[in-house]
Amino acid sequence: MLATLDPALTTPGPALSPNPPSDELRPAEATTTLVIGSGFSGLAMAAELNRQGIKAIVVDCFCPTNPNSPAPPTGNISLDAMAERSEIMRLLEHYARRHELDIRPSTCATALLHTNSEEPNERQWSVQTANGTVTAHSIVFTRGALNQLRRMLRELGVNTGHDFTNALHSVGLYLVGVGDLVLPSTQEILHQAKRAGASIAHRVALREGTPAAATA
Numbered sequence: 280m281l282a283t284l285d286p287a288l289t290t291p292g293p294a295l296s297p298n299p300p301s302d303e304l305r306p307a308e309a310t311t312t313l314v315i316g317s318g319f320s321g322l323a324m325a326a327e328l329n330r331q332g333i334k335a336i337v338v339d340c341f342c343p344t345n346p347n348s349p350a351p352p353t354g355n356i357s358l359d360a361m362a363e364r365s366e367i368m369r370l371l372e373h374y375a376r377r378h379e380l381d382i383r384p385s386t387c388a389t390a391l392l393h394t395n396s397e398e399p400n401e402r403q404w405s406v407q408t409a410n411g412t413v414t415a416h417s418i419v420f421t422r423g424a425l426n427q428l429r430r431m432l433r434e435l436g437v438n439t440g441h442d443f444t445n446a447l448h449s450v451g452l453y454l455v456g457v458g459d460l461v462l463p464s465t466q467e468i469l470h471q472a473k474r475a476g477a478s479i480a481h482r483v484a485l486r487e488g489t490p491a492a493a494t495a
Contacts, residue, residue, distance in 0.1 A: 313406055321421045328479065332480070338387060387408060428457065429443075
């Protein structure tokens with residue numbers, strides 16, 4: 280399992296401080312991708328985006344100012360799977376430190392706004408936080424139950440009908456590590472992060488008019 284990871288993950292980095300200086304969002308920041316969730320799935324996604332050369336900001340969670348739904352189920356995970364995930368998590372944390380990824384574990388998104396534009400380089404999403412606003416071309420959700428995300432996306436005007444995945448990708452939204460009653464396995468989360476990273480890289484290449492081997 281671990282042999283499939285990027286060799287750079289095994290290189291330790293300096294210790295993370297409990298509250299790194301970068302954990303504050305400045306007003307009107309811009310990034311290519313905002314990752315919501317700073318746990319295992321979020322770090323896996325951040326590492327994959329970094330390998331694809333994609334600029335990303337990782338925040339801890341999405342916490343609407345008026346939440347009206349219960350906390351998402353966490354699913355079941357065996358002790359062996361938990362040990363494996365903990366080991367990979369340690370490697371992902373080393374990778375994040377070594378590459379100075381923009382991880383903000385004390386920051387939560389409180390509101391999302393989707394903007395339609397005919398300009399390919401204009402960012403489609405505006406994300407509000409307690410510290411300011413971040414604009415992004417793509418958003419990756421790595422926390423929340425699938426049914427809750429469907430409801431939220433319908434409120435944002437995103438069609439969540441038959442072709443759910445393509446509907447999300449068409450507006451720059453991705454799901455990694457998100458489940459309903461049962462969460463994806465460690466292996467599946469890593470595969471999801473790789474597929475999402477390739478799709479986002481492809482979208483970036485199309486915007487910039489450069490060749491891309493990945494497909495959306």
